[in-house]
Amino acid sequence: MxxxxxxxxxxNDKIKYYSLSNQALKSYDKYQTHPYxxxxxxxxxxxxxxxxxxxxxFARHCSNNDIRRELAEIRRSEQQQQKRISSLxxxxxxxxxxxxxxxxxxxxxxxxxxxxxxxxxxxNQLDFALLEDFDHLYRFTDLLAMDDKESYKNLIGSYTxxxxxxxxxxxxxxxxxxxxxxxxxxxxxxxxxxNVNIITAAEQQTMNYYMNVGSFYKNDKGRKMYAEIxxxxxxxxxxxxxxxxxxxxWLECALMHEYTECYLxxxxxxDETDPIIKAVWEEHYQDELVHLRKVAxxxxxxxxxxxxxxxxxxxxxxxxxxxxxKDYIRNVLKGVRLTSQRENYINVNDLKRNNTFEQYQKSVVxxxxxxxxxxxxxxxxxxxxxxxxFEESPHPEKELRDRKKDNVEIGRVKGA
Numbered sequence: 001m002x003x004x005x006x007x008x009x010x011x012n013d014k015i016k017y018y019s020l021s022n023q024a025l026k027s028y029d030k031y032q033t034h035p036y037x038x039x040x041x042x043x044x045x046x047x048x049x050x051x052x053x054x055x056x057x058f059a060r061h062c063s064n065n066d067i068r069r070e071l072a073e074i075r076r077s078e079q080q081q082q083k084r085i086s087s088l089x090x091x092x093x094x095x096x097x098x099x100x101x102x103x104x105x106x107x108x109x110x111x112x113x114x115x116x117x118x119x120x121x122x123x124n125q126l127d128f129a130l131l132e133d134f135d136h137l138y139r140f141t142d143l144l145a146m147d148d149k150e151s152y153k154n155l156i157g158s159y160t161x162x163x164x165x166x167x168x169x170x171x172x173x174x175x176x177x178x179x180x181x182x183x184x185x186x187x188x189x190x191x192x193x194x195n196v197n198i199i200t201a202a203e204q205q206t207m208n209y210y211m212n213v214g215s216f217y218k219n220d221k222g223r224k225m226y227a228e229i230x231x232x233x234x235x236x237x238x239x240x241x242x243x244x245x246x247x248x249x250w251l252e253c254a255l256m257h258e259y260t261e262c263y264l265x266x267x268x269x270x271d272e273t274d275p276i277i278k279a280v281w282e283e284h285y286q287d288e289l290v291h292l293r294k295v296a297x298x299x300x301x302x303x304x305x306x307x308x309x310x311x312x313x314x315x316x317x318x319x320x321x322x323x324x325x326k327d328y329i330r331n332v333l334k335g336v337r338l339t340s341q342r343e344n345y346i347n348v349n350d351l352k353r354n355n356t357f358e359q360y361q362k363s364v365v366x367x368x369x370x371x372x373x374x375x376x377x378x379x380x381x382x383x384x385x386x387x388x389x390f391e392e393s394p395h396p397e398k399e400l401r402d403r404k405k406d407n408v409e410i411g412r413v414k415g416a
Contacts, residue, residue, distance in 0.1 A: 003316075004266065004316045005315050006266075006292055006314070006316070007296070013290065014290065015076075015077050015287075015294070016287055017076070017077065018084065023084055023087070024084070024087040025087045025088055026088075026276065027087065027090035027091065028041070028090060029090065030093045030097065030154075030155070031154050034157075034273055034274065035101070035104060035156050035157045035159055037273065037274050038101040038104075038105075039108065039109070040268045040272065040281075040322070041089065042098075042202075042205065043105055043198075043202055043264065044085050044268060045086055045205065046201050047201050047202075047205075047261055047264055048078055048079075048081050048082035048085060049082060050201035050204055050257070051075075051078045051257055051258075051261060054257055055071050055074060055078070056075070058253075058254065059072070067298065070294065073294075074294060078291070081287060084280065095213045096143065096217070100137065100140055100144065100152060100155050102206050102209060103133055103136050103137035103140060106203065107133050107134050107137060107325070108323070108325055109198070109199065109322075110126050111328050111329055111332075112320065112322070112325065113195045113198065113199055114127050114130065114328075114332075116191060116195075118189050119188065119189065119192045121181050121183065121243070122183060122196060122243055125180055125240065125243065128335070128338065128340065128345060129203075131332060131335060132166050132168070132171045132236070133236075134165035134166075134329060134333075135164055135166055135168050136229050136232070137160065138162050138389070139225065139229075139376055140225075140229075141388060142376055142377055142380045143376050143380075145380070146376075146379070146380055160324065160325075161329070161389075161390055161391055162388070162389050162390040162391075163395050164395070164400045164407070166335075166336045166338075167336075167373070167374075167407060167408055167410060168229060168232065168371070168373035169365055169368045169371040169373055169374055170339070170348075170409075170410065170411035170412035171411075172361060173235060173339060173356075173357055174357060174359065175235075175238065176356055177339070177340045177341055177356055177357060178236075178238045178340065179238065179239070179342070179343070180239055180243050180343055181343050182242060182245055182246055183196060183244070184245060184247075185244075185245035185248055186312075190311070190312065190313040190317050191317045191318065194260055194263060196243045196244055197244075197256060197260040198320070199240050200244065201260075203233060203236045203237050203240055204237050206233050207230060207233035207234055207236070207237050210226050210229060210233055213226070214226025214230055221372065221375060221376055221379065224372035225372040225373055225376055228371065228372045228373050248310075251295065251299045251302060252303075254295045254298075254299075255292070255299055255310050256311075257295075258288060258292040258295050259292060259311055261288045262289060262292055263319075265281050265282075265288055266285050266316065267320040269281040269282050269285055271321045326392065330396045331396075333395075334396065336410055336411050337349065337411050337416075339351070339411065341357065348411060348412065348413070348416075349414050349415060361412060365412075368408040374406050374408050381404055381406070385404070386403035386404050387403050387406070389403065399416070
């Protein structure tokens with residue numbers, strides 16, 4: 001790959017605003033558009049959402065109105081970008097159809113980041129949460145298939161297998177046990193810093209989506225499952241955001257946000273197969289180059305730091321490219337019995353007495369057979385005789401191969 005430095009060859013130094021007529025773009029075709037184009041749309045929508053709320057929080061913790069005005073200018077541009085990306089979603093795509101794309105993004109993005117991650121603290125968190133998003137896709141797909149058994153095929157293709165991961169009912173942990181050790185961003189590999197920023201924004205977007213749309217679902221079983229899985233997404237965001245370096249200043253964080261956006265838009269542009277959406281990624285990439293330079297100037301003006309002191313390596317590392325990760329996921333599925341205890345991961349069989357995981361489970365999961373995530377699968381099995389899956393070979397965990405009974409004990413009960 002040719003090296004790309006986003007600070008070189010800038011052709012524009014002013015923030016561009018889009019006209020009102022150019023803030024709503026032509027939507028993609030949900031049946032014809034490639035599944036990974038849909039995931040890129042969700043990824044960049046979440047990235048812009050993260051950027052907007054970061055700048056709002058920055059402004060609420062800043063007393064300098066000159067800085068707050070510059071933040072407002074960048075934020076306005078980011079808001080326009082978010083509206084344009086959001087409009088790419090077609091009107092006829094249902095809440096649940098969009099949800100499947102959210103989970104496919106979570107699965108493949110997490111696997112891609114984990115495969116290239118060198119920091120074991122970050123990699124372990126990625127692998128740990130991957131198995132939970134993998135299970136969510138399985139349960140949401142079965143919910144969709146109750147109405148139309150074949151519809152999921154047009155939405156996610158054959159790029160991701162659909163089968164149980166760590167059962168959702170086993171994912172409910174005490175809040176203390178989802179906090180990880182933060183990464184030192186000064187010493188960290190450039191890819192590690194990008195990975196942490198990218199996955200935090202992506203999971204936050206999923207959490208926000210489920211928080212807001214779950215109550216609008218058309219039936220009670222779906223509403224309840226959205227509520228349950230939204231709580232797991234809250235746990236994921238807690239875990240990922242705790243990896244961020246808490247010693248970074250607000251402007252250092254802003255610089256890393258803009259660098260991450262530049263990197264992602266450039267990656268999406270290079271990876272995109274839809275020519276219309278590819279042009280959007282290119283246009284927004286040019287916008288982000290201006291934002292990056294603006295923040296770099298602020299960092300030097302107000303903190304006396306050169307942007308290279310924060311980013312260290314200016315050239316983009318390996319670009320993000322979506323691809324199937326079935327073999328990697330099958331290998332990670334060996335960890336379905338893991339839970340977490342403070343910063344560590346532990347097999348539920350090795351938990352000591354009076355541990356926080358079991359205490360929390362007794363409080364929240366009083367009746368595992370009544371959990372919404374289980375009842376959806378149970379209802380599907382009663383209707384069709386077995387659950388819906390897409391497996392290219394038998395499940396790698398033998399305890400999860402039974403298609404006529406949903407396992408609610410593995411990863412939750414000792415000895416299961």
